[in-house]
Amino acid sequence: MIQKSLNKDTLSLFSGPDAPLEDDMYKCVHCGFCLQVCPTYLETGLETESPRGRIALMKAVNENRITLNPGVYRHWDLCIQCRACEVACPSGVPYGNLIQATMSQVNKYRKPSLLSKILAHVFLNTILPSQRVLSILTLSLRMYQQSGIQWLARKSGLLKFVGLADLESSSPRVSRSSFKTQDRMIPAQGKPRAKVGLVSGCVMPLIHAEQMNSMVKILTHNGCDVEITTGQACCGAIHSHVGELERSRELARINIDIFEARNLDAVISASAGCGTLMKEYGHLLREDQSYADRAERFSQKVKDIHEFLVDLPFVPPTHQVDKRVTYQDSCHLANSQRITDAPRILLRAIPGLDLVELPSSNICCGAGGTYSITERDFSQRVLDSKMESIASTEAAIVATANPGCIIQLEYGTSRTGSNTKILYVTDLLYMGYGFKADM
Amino acid sequence: MVSLGKPSTRRLIEELKSVVGDEYVIHRDEDLLVFEYDGSVDKALPTAVVLPADTNEVVSVTKLAATYSIPITARGAGTGLSGGAIANHGGIVLALTRMTRIIQIDAENMTAIVEPGVVNIDLSTATAPYGLYYPPDPSSQKVCTLGGNVAENSGGPHCLAYGVTTNYVLGLEVVLANGSVQWFGETTREVGGYDLRGIMVGSEGTLGIVTKIAVRLVKIPEVVRTLLAVFNNVEDASLAVSDIIAAGIVPAALEMMDKLCIRAAEASVPAGYPQDAGAILLVEVDGLSEVTDEQVADIIHVCNKHSPIEIRTASDNIEREKLWAGRKGVIGALGRLAPNYYLVDGTVPRTRIMDTLKGVEKISKDYELPIGNLLHAGDGNLHPLILFDERKPGDTQKALEAGGKILELCIQAGGVLSGEHGIGMEKQEYMPLMFTDDDMTSMAKLKLAFETNDILNPGKIFPTGSSHVAIPQTGAISRTGPDAFI
């Protein structure tokens, strides 16, 4: 009763080196175990918006049963790429790789590209009213400034509408303090235990400068010499997310060059999204002869800050932080890097802190990199569900581990008028070390 | 296969949209593609997929189907393993995944009423604060729906001591093919008249659409003890199983996995199963601490007679969940070893497990296909998993044939075709192995008592006559079409 006819002679509509791998697709035995962790399926109850459905569509394109048309890639676009399905999948389907590769194929067909669509949205549709959009816009601009993606702006020709200075001043959430990204070394307190580099990324120094400074302080307090390096590029995660894999590779090479020169024990990422991609540079550059090995070695050194502190092990915090706190797993941390314990271990170590589990903390908040802009409505539906479960915990603070999640959840609190605070795990640790009384 | 013609299809779609809203009618070709499968190997495209919000909408859709004389196939999460939710005659797939309300939890009387789209585990999560849970726990419990469970009479590892879905269903609100809504049973233990609720359970969506389910709940046991016994080979493990049962011990769960499954499971969720083992048993007992202590001692005693390599007890909840995670994920995990599996669900008397497994091994050799064995051993429910690659020409056919051979083996051992996954479109051709024409005619009368137009999930359970494996067909069965039994 198997109806599928596989014709090896006809050309698959997926092509080129970045085509999704057939072997990966056919690992999916459509058991459906992914359904109940997929935020878009949970919102809609629709198989079309589920990982299993999305893979079925990939297979159908691969088998030439359907063409790559907007009706099809609409369902892939709607994927937040939180990769919770990868964790749930007993068959080990590398969904993240599949969807990224698939998006790269879509980009070949889609005009204009998704990235310019993002910018179009940002600039033309959703501009000024929202702080959150501004923050994200800042992100785009910062990327523009720092990460060498000017090509994009030139292509889309949109940036000229907005002056950079304007934006920075009109966005209240953007941190007033600053984080200096020039080359420097901040020495460990006491006897050094490790020499680490800090990924400064593109967004964080700008919008979360204060928090970054805290992270540096935490690291030095834990005996780390912290190296800050100029010239770091954006990690390339956003590009991968939308299938611009070649751009990601260019950025990856820049970063590898920069950090390699420093001879570090570890490269610390405070943003789960950046950490994830950097840990995957090895895979990203696997076909690049001069970089493949180096990328692999580099990826081995990349550590998420929570993971790093717990492994160190960290100096126990001693100051009371009498707060009811809940923890939202960052998808990139929990699903891609499979780190769920470390942030909780840090939080539990803080005296007085009452950690309550967030129901469905493994379900995405809807941020998904630029998803909150490209799929604004959907992102909000997912966010609203998340805010409901946050409210059910009666926590005063939600801790999380990624700038995108922070921005999204803050937007959630403003949408719902909630006075729950959204903080980095490290912010609370900072308080636990007594560097600051409150946030 | 029902085909409506373009204009009627368009009209039908419009009418369906006016019932459930535009968003919840799926009809574009590409979108229908993702409703052509469930967790099994078969596939077929529906004409439209509808997602109703409540019983009234189900009634309206059912009436429309009757007007257009097209089939309705109910669908839960689509994790079924016998093709039950596949619209093999086309028509409407009625997906109940939006009907997810838990309507009532009556903690005092230990019952609950839910909509069919509620996911199995969500019910136990919701009742946990009352110290109660819903025992039938298919391995797919994190995703499968209670509606699907009712339709398949699903079991699970813990059904050995606790029983399967039918032992927990107290009442069902059902929409019949003519659109009438009836309650079969309610929340009481006994009901008068024919046991319609019992008849509905396991009827694979062929008699009515279940729109509400009343179940009984059970107290969460005081202690749960889990034990892992590792053996050199499946023979030793099988003997340990029959000895445990013969000793009058009925554990809450008694599961077995062979080498291939152990390997796959470990690769997926490292549960600490020893890699070089020939077979493992996962045994769980629960209840009062005094009782479980003694049972664990007895089980260890029995296992020790069959030269175990190692016996381990989970010392805490985390370890326990780890042991189970490997077990619950193993079917999917086989996707790591091959792109497809064909899961056979035959059940044999518990005293015949060993012989049957030997036969399975031979079939694996004969067909040159790897077969992993996973068993709800305490129930005698085998799950041989035949690994194949649908992209290799002829492989699928070979796998299906090997499956047929295994089922024959089970029947010869005094067993049955399916322990918990149902017949659906996957095993319908094997029905004559187990049932006479009279038996099947009697079943067909049941269907006719519920509906005569064959609207609800047609082409399932009964043999079609166009079999993918040669099976002797006898003539006395009435058929209305080339591929319908009734």
Added chain:
Amino acid sequence: MEFEPPHPSTNPLTVVPDYMLNRPVTPEHTIHDLSPSAVARPKSIDELSDLMSITNDNNLAIAPRGGGTQISLGNPLRAYDLAIETTGLNKMVSHDYADLTATVEAGVTVSNFQDTLANHRQFLAIDPPLPNQATIGGALAVGHSGPMKWQYWNPRDTVIGMKVVQPNGTLVKSGGRVVKNVSGYDMARLHIGGLGTLGIIVEVSFKLTPKPPVEATLIGSFDTINESLEKAMLIYQSDVLPLAIVTIDNKAAEQMRSDALHQSRHTLIVKLAGRERGLARQINECRNLFQCDSMNEKDAASLWGSISNFGYDKVTLPTLGVRISAPPSKLALLSKVIYDLSTDTALTPALVAHPAHGTLIANWHLDGSPIQSSTLRAMIGQIRNHTRTLRGHTFVEHYPIPQRSDLDVWDNYGGSMETMRNLKAQYDPRGTLNPGRFIGHI
């Protein structure tokens, strides 16, 4: 569809071969006030099959009977030509003790079956009244649960396979001999509780339960039935997993004439089982919940016998009796309803409840009291109304024969009557099997 099949009354003596009509007609074959013209006791399933194809061809109205212990259940027969005794089907087919299953012909008595199982320290978790007489087939056709609760609730939960001779004489089977099976429809369900109206059960496969090493019965008494029901609920909701919980009111105690029962008080009895340590723990937990004594084995066995037989043995057989199924927490309220209504009609009920099942049995002895049938009907009607508002229903188990046709002894169940009629029409289109006897007089 109104179901009123043609029924020309043929004398079975003329169409059924003599050798089949091998039993004399006796008063015990009378059902309500109808007697058959002949009685058959087939010696094999094949013979029964042959017999039924004849009765079907000739539109003979037949009523199967096992031990006859609950033969008066149901609505009045519309016709009754032939009684078919199943007691000739008395083979113990197999006891696969290592597999905890057994297969038995339907005419074997429950006691004989249990005795066989006991040889291997196993039992079947059903306990119908008068097990020495009651047959396996009869107990299932009635389908009521006795006091025993065990893991499940109903006799239906113990059945794994069944063979049935259909009204037209064809033998069909469903299920199998394994404990877990979803191959095809679960046809046995039609016949369990179907009171022999769709076919005659001829062979059944069961899953069995190992006999627990030790048992104990605890007994305590209370001033009011409410107190005893409240305590019963506490036990039901506790960690204890009793084999049975029963409350008996003072009037029922009086009727049972058991030395173990306080005749002026309301009794709560709990049966526990398990291994030594587990049992000791359960006894302790129960003692914390209600004041009680342990009974010795012999007295306990005899008391449990009386409880199972309540309403069916000679001493307790009532003129009027109802069996209510409702949510357990509502039984106290329903007992009050029954007391109040009885007071209004100057009657005294005897109550036995199985609180964990939500079953309440109320029996009345009218012996000679001048009660109008309209009064009885009104009382039943009221009880039904009350139970329905509490999401339960009332089955009339005993009713004075002359007034039988006044009411349907079955309650109204969720609008499913139409489906039940369709079932009867499919399986017994000629209406030969127990015509009129079942729900809705089908």
